[in-house]
Amino acid sequence: MDPAILLQRDAARLATEQVILSTALCAYGVAFIFYVLHFFGPRVRAFSRGATAALIGAAALQTVVIIIRTISKGASPFQSLYESLSWFAWTCVVAYLVIEWRRNVRLPGFFVTIFAGGAVLYALLGQSPEIKPLFPALQSAWFFWHVAIAFASYAIFVVAFSVEISYLLQLLLWKLGWKRDYGLTRENISRFHRSVHQLVLLGFPMLTFGVMSGAAWANEAWGVYWQWDPKETWSLITWVVFALYLHTRVRPRWRGAPSSVIMVLAFACMVTTFVGVSWLAKLFGLPSLHLYG
Amino acid sequence: MSQHSQKRHSAWTAPFRWISGELSRIRLTVWLLIVMGVTMIVGSIFPQGYDADTYVSSWGEETYAALSKWGLLNLFHTKYFLILGGILLLNLLFCSLVRWFGRSGAGLARERPPAHAREIVLAGGHGESPRVQALSVLEARGYKILSSAGNVITARRGPWPEGVSLLYHIAMAVAIVGFILSALFSFEGDATLYPGEPQQIATVNAETGACRLGLVKADTTAWEDRYVTITLNEFITEWELDQKKEYERGLFNTKYEFLEHKYYPRDWMSELTVVDDDGKMRDALVEVNRPLRISGLTFYQMAYEQEFDVVVMKDTLEVERVRANAYEPFTLESIGGTFFPGTLRVGTLYQKYHDTEPVVPHTALKWQPPAPADTAAVEPPTEGIAAHGEETGETHGEEGAPVEDETSPPPPPEKIEIGDLSAGDPIELEGYTLLLENPYEASVLTYRHDPGVPVLYIAIIAFMIGLAIRTYWPSYRVNLWIEDSPTGVRGRLAFRATGMLGEPEEIERNLASALSGESR
Secondary structure, three states: OOHHHHHHHHHHHHHHHHHHHHHHHHHHHHHHHHHHHHHHOOOOHHHHHHHHHHHHHHHHHHHHHHHHHHHHHOOOOOOOHHHHHHHHHHHHHHHHHHHHHHHOOOHHHHHHHHHHHHHHHHHHHHOOOOOOOOOHHHOOHHHHHHHHHHHHHHHHHHHHHHHHHHHHHHHHHHHOOOOOOOOOOOOOHHHHHHHHHHHHHHHHHHHHHHHHHHHHHHHHHOOOOOOOOHHHHHHHHHHHHHHHHHHHOOOHHHOOHHHHHHHHHHHHHHHHHHHHHHHHHHHHOOOOOOOOO | OOHHHHHOOOHHHHHHHHHHHHHOOHHHHHHHHHHHHHHHHHHHHOOOOOOHHHHHHHHOHHHHHHHHHOOOOOHHHOHHHHHHHHHHHHHHHHHHHHHHHHOOOOOOOOOOOOOOOEEEEOOOEOOEOHHHHHHHHHHHOOOEEEEOOOOEEEEEEOOOHHHHHHHHHHHHHHHHHHHHHHHHHOEEEEEEEOEOOOEEEEEEOHHHOOOOOOOOOOOHHHOOOEEEEEEEEEEEEEEEEEEEEEEEOOOOOOEEEEEEEEEEEEEEEEEEEEEOOOOOEEEEEEEOOEOEEEOOEEEEEEEEEEEEEEEEEEOOEEEEEEEEEOOOOEEOOOOOOEEEEEEEEEEEEEEOOOOOEEEEEEEEEEEEOOOOHHHOOOOOOOOOHHHHOOOOOOOEOOOOOEOOOOOOOOOOOOOEEEEEEEOOOOEEEOOEEEEEEEEEEEEEEEEEEOOHHHHHHHHHHHHHHHHHHHHHOOEEEEEEEEEEEOOEEEEEEEEEEEOOOOOHHHHHHHHHHHHOOOOO
C-alpha cells in the first residue's frame, strides 16, 4: 500500500483516539459530579452507583485508547508525557476501583477522579499526541519495567492519599457536626485508615523497584547509576519520605497525626517527582538528564 | 533486650549497650530520614557537580563563592553527607543486630496472654489431651511449632517476618557499603576514537588512583601500567525520519495536517577491535544501552564527533574549502559572516512504511551575516559573566534585560536559516554555491571502573526479595495459652499476620474453630 495512505491512516487513528479520550474526560466529569452529589447525599444510591458507573466507563474508554495506542506504535503506551499522563490516570482509576469494590467506601473517589480527570485534561490540551521515535537512550528493556511499575506505585499512592484525605475529612466533618453517612463509623474508621498503610505497603516495593531499576538502567545507558540529577534526587526524596511514613507506623504514638502529615508530604514529593521537577527544570533552565525533546 | 538478660551484662559493656541502644532506635531512623530528605531537597535546588566556570558564568563570582563555601554545589560529596550516610549505616546495622539477637526467638509468647487474645474452648479427641490435639491441629494446617514448653504453644506459618526484615535491612546496609566503594574507588574518563587509530586506555596506573580492587594496592609503583587497546573499525549511525503532523485540537474536533519531515537519532554504535590488559584480542560492539565490559572497565557509547568539508563554488569552480565540525561555528572568507552548522546526518535512514536507505550527508546550516560596517568593531554580547552586567557596567531593567540608551551598540544581525548543507543538493548564497563533502565521524566513548556496582546489584536484589516477601507473602504467628478451668480446658489465642496477600481474618476464624473442635 502507498506509504502516504498508511500515514494518513495513522493520523486518522490518532484523531479517533483523541475523540475517545475526550469522551473519557467527559465521563470523568460526570463521575466527579456524581461524587459531589454523593458527598451531599450519601444515602441516595443513584449518586453512588452513577459515580462508580461513570468511573468504570471512563476507565473502559481509556483502556480502548491504550490498546489503540499500543497497536499504533507497537510499543508500551507510556513513552511521552501525553501517554504517561493517560496511563497514570488509568492506573489510578483501576487501583481505586479495586479499593472501592473491596471497602465499599466512595469518599476517596472524589479525589481520585480529580487526579485522573486533571491528568487526562492536561494530556489532551497541553501535550502533543504525536507518536515520535524514541531517543536511543530510551530504547532499553528497562524502559517498560521501570515506567510500568513506577506508575503502578504512583497510582497506588494516589489512592492511598485519597483515602488519607477522606479519613481526615471525615474526622473534620464529625467535629463540625456533619452527620452524613459515608459508610464510615467511629468503629470502622480506624480500619479504613489502616488501608492507607496497607496501600503504601503495597506500593512501596514497587516504588523501590522503580528507583532501583532506574539506577540500573542509567548504569547501562550513561555509565553512572546515580548522578544526583534533580529527577533522581526527587525520586529518592519520595522514597525516603514514604520509608519515613512506614517507620512512623511502627510506633503507636506516631500513627495518628504524624503519619498523616508525612503521608501528605510523601504524596507532594511524588507529584513533584512526576511532573514538578521536569516542569521546574524547563521553566528555570535547570540542567536535567531526564528532559527529552 | 529484656531486663533479665541486661542484668547479666557486666559494667564494662555498659557504654556499648548505651551506644547500641541509641543507634538501634527507630526514632533515630526517623530523624535521619528527615535530615536526609531535607538535605536532598536543598541539593536538588542547586545544580550539583558542575565545574566552577559553569556556575560563575550562570550566577557570577560572588554567588558561586558563597554557595561553594557552604558546600551547596557538591552537597552529596561533602563530609556532612558522608557522615549522615555513615550514621544511617550504623543505625541499620544496629537495628539488624538487635533484631537478630533480640528476636531470634521468633516472637516467643509472653507468660500472660494479651487483652486482645481470643478465648476458645479447646477440644480433645481420640484419647488425646487438648494440648496434643492443638499441636496436631496446628501442624496439620502447616504451622511450624516454635515452642510448646509450659502452658504456651507458639507456632508460625509462612516466612519468618523478623528474619526477612533483617535481610532487607542488612541489604540496605550493604548497599550503603556499595555507595562508599563507588565514592572511594571508582574512576572514569572518555575516549574519542578515530577509525583505524588504536587508542590505549589505562586500567591500572598511577593516574587511575590505584583503584582496581583485587589487582593493586595503594602503592602503584609496584605495578606495571596496564592498558586496554581499542581500535574503531566502523562507526555506525542510524536515523529515523518522522512525518511531522500538525494537529488543530479541540476536544471533539481534531484536525491534522502533514508538515515537513523531521530526523530523529535512532541508534549509534561502534564496531571495535579490543585487546584486553592480558593481551587477548577480540571484536566487540558498543551501542547505546549496550556497554562493553573489558578488564574491569565498562565502555559506553556516549556521543560522536563529526567533521566535513564545506566547499564554496563560483561558476562551477571551487573557490574555497573549509574543514568544519558539527555544532562549531565557522567562517568563509568568500562570503563573510559566521555559519552555524547542526548535527551532521549521515549513515542509514529508517522511515515507517519505507525501505531502509543511506542518508545523503547533510546538516542544517544557519548564517549570521556580517555586521554593518559602522558597527563592525563592536563585539556581540557574550554569555556568561559579561551577561550579568557587572563587568560591562550595563544598566538592567526589571527583568534583568539591558536598557537601550544612546551608547548601546546595535544588536548583531539575526541568524538566518539557509537550509541543509548537503552532499547532493547545493545551497545558493550571495552568488556562491555551498556543498558538503568528505563527511567523517569519530566515536566518543566514556569508560568507568566502579567496584561498588556488583555490591549494589547484590544488595538491591536481596533488598527487593526481602521487601517483597515481607510485604506480600503472608505469614501467621500463633500464640496459644492453655488454661485448665472448671468448664474444661480453655485456650487464649493471639494471632498475628503479616503479608498483604493473606486472609488473616478468615484464617484466624478457621483456626479458632478447628482448635475448639467445631471443624477439623
